[in-house]
Amino acid sequence: MHPVLLLHALGDTSASWRQLSTRLAAPGRQVLTPDLRGHGGTAAEYTAALVCQDLVALLDRHGLDRVDVVGHSLGGHVATLLAQRQPHRVRRLVLEDPPPPPRDERDAAAIRARVQPLTAFLRDRRGRVDPRAVRAFIEELREPDPDWWRRLATITARTLVVSGGLDSPVPPALLARVAAAIPDARLMSASAGHHVHQRRPVYFGTVVSAFLA
Template sequence: MPVVLLHALGSTAGTWDDFAARLAAHGRHVLAVDLRGHGQSSWAEKYSLELMCDDVLGFLDDHGVEQADVVGHSMGGRVAVLLAQREPGRVRRLVVEDTPPPPERPPQEPLAPVAEPSEPLPFDWRLIEPIMTELRSPDAGWWERLNAITTPTLLVSGGPSSHVSVDALARMSEAIADCLLVTVQDAGHRVHSAKPDEFWSAVAPFLSRT
């Protein structure tokens, strides 16, 4: 059973190198994906979470993968949630790492424009505005659509040191039929990088279940 790994905004598949190596050492086939506009993936004219989900489904089709375990961090977790909602039969196990749900109300401060850095980036700068806007936009129906997820799900929180509210993740876990929430204390937002051993201990047993 392949394991598909989806990275966060502004990151690349390389963020999973340590975790992927551990999975491979335990006999798992790993597919770490550069999402649209990131890493080695093509830059595009349009960016959205739905389009990224379409890309992942196309990737699975191209590689003949009918079903996989899917692990997503932050933005990649939002894409993984979409995948599990739209194609539940293709996701055997779902792991969502410190992924912020949509806010209940618009942020008080608008998204401030930031000048593009002069140094080369591992992603297309043009994706920042549309993806950040989508991540920050309220979507009351998003919570209701969580009940479309039928696959066993693990939510991993980085604890209070992360900007992602533990309470929001607890609410997510309650909305998904078969869901477990694990908190890795003092991990912050990048749990798999900051606390790789603890992340492995939380996720590996879940993925090994039959």
């Protein structure tokens, strides 16, 4: 049974995975739930690439050569980077409503039309995340990145992309393109909004447990 790495969303913490972590650990699986850079502490610089480096260092410290990864929102984006850059280390990949960077300005406009205003996001998560991290990560994810899209083809992990459906700020059609670009991926929609594992924890836990088996 492979260890699993759970990566939380921007503005959340590792505590958001408590129910899923308990379920996955029950059969004896090792579960890692780190707080990402900027959450529970501050750093000098915030980029998804640096968070990815933090995770590689974490796996190295634990002596883990190959893991399953479940990432929500920003955590899903970082999980994708890890699977792109170190494909040999990721066996299974679950991407819960991740915000892919736009491929072009047309995609960027569609994303901006759906996202929560930054001021409201900061107000709702005051004290849980460094505001500088929020601004840096959101600005990064709003910039078109065609190279990120091309690198999806390098992912070797069997992948499950979970869309939150029409109530999510992440356009389902965009996630369908992500799933289509990863060689061994499938897409499912939970119709639960952006926080699938929190709004439908039993369903999400059942699906993820079966996928990681």
